[in-house]
Amino acid sequence: MEHYSLTLHEALDQLDCGAVTSVALTESVLARIDAVEPQVQAYLALDREGALRQAEQADARRKNGQGGSLCGIPLAVKDVLCTTLMPTTCGSRILEHFVAPYDATVVTRLAQAGSVLLGKLAMDEFAMGSTSENCAFQTPNNPWKIGYVAGGSSGGSAAAVAADECFASLGTDTGGSIRQPASLCGTVGMKPTYGRVSRYGLVAFASSLDQVGPLTKDVRDCALMMNAISGHDPRDSTSINMEVPDFSGALQDGLQGVRIGVPKEYFGEGLDPEVDRVVRQGIAMLKEAGATIVEVSLPHTEYCVAVYYLIAPAEASSNLARFDGVRYGFRDRTADSLIDLYKRSRSQGFGDEVKRRILIGTYALSAGYYDAYYKKASQVRTLIKEDFAKAFTTCDLMVSPVCPTPAWKIGDKADDPLALYLSDILTLSANLAGVPGMSVPCGFHAQGLPIGMQLQSAHFNEAILLRAAYNLEQRAGIAGKKPLLV
């Protein structure tokens, strides 16, 4: 077995007992990247020398009996997280050569834990999209079927983990951008509770919805990554100052006494019959593990796409005002007035989807339309949040599909934005309500494409998600299954 195919916790065990070095792990992963990257296209930047240097340092620290919880583990992060050692492009031409003056807090925390930063992963431009096709530089492929989407917006983060091009990665999730690619690529992915993980150094898309989280090869790895990145950060005033549990401790066998809700609205029209079948099999496995299954209702689910696609673009239109060709990023040098400079730089620097969302958001916030759109959406957001609070009085977590379908062909939905937005219906509400959500591999579609199960719980109860996910993983028996590449 090659080193690159180990899970993160297996690699840690091997490092701990001296069976392998961080340099050997890093070299193995770099060789794997060389072999499969021409097909997968997950990396926007790769720092070979830097990674090997960090690996040597990690090995030296281990020799001295030092090193953090992830000492020597090669990881990669979505290119929306600021790094001083490599460019941060957000998948956009407007930031093509941008090198951040500081590291995102999550990047610092991974470094403090001793991990090795391999590179930056492909994504939809400014995290706007569900397929990563909106990346200005390349479209990552689904390792299970080249030519199919890896999902988005953290498509590179999911593809790299599924293809064994890193031991784990970080993504970000504003409306499903960790959970959906995790589901389509057959990896574990968690969007933590809003406020659990610092957003400092995460280039903002929609500030009331964005959250950083891990994509991993199994549930135990997810717990380890969650402990490495969680916790209050004085630099992010929306991060919450509360104790972070030992998430690995949550991975207990059995679900006795756990009430699992099945929201009936999440099994409605448009759900692929095989996705429905696989997820229902998964629910049966959770029941076998001892859980009590109850039906619950989230009555405002049908409104979440409309709410999200007003609120997220409204926040984006404001956040992306900073890209003006003055302080960083692309500048059109032919402009002779300041307004012209703004307009030309932004028009050439931003891609289609980003422009579309800026226009929707500006419209929803503009004079005369604010009440009808932004205000109305924010009120319905309250109703959605209340749905969740009510559901969690009768259950400890909820399970459902993540995405109504398995992965589709690259290019298939590229010309119909509304159709693509509607495919996000099962993941958007968690961001609107701020609750944690997770995707865990549950089974496979007849075409061989992975299907994930979504788990959602009340605020700050990621532990119950990990516990249920761990039990599903034990019973589904597919955790070691890998795509055939090369």
Added chain:
Amino acid sequence: MKITQEEVQHVAKLARLDLTAAEVERMTGHLDAILSYAAKLDELDTTGVALTTHPQAVVNAFRDDEVQESLPRERALANAPEQNGESFVVPRII
């Protein structure tokens, strides 16, 4: 509902975007589809419902008013398309 090309051009101006004629046409269609869909929210009576603008009820996360290290000027200027060592340079405004 019917979004007009003039409305799209007006919003583009507010957002400091220059759109080509083809872009205006395409975006008008897309915005019309998306905003027509959003009109679904009118089915709900939200009279008296509070707005949720943030998922957590955090109020005034202040820190102590102490001087802390800030980003050195040369690093703040390092990514500027044009700068003079002290400031960002832009076309003449006045």
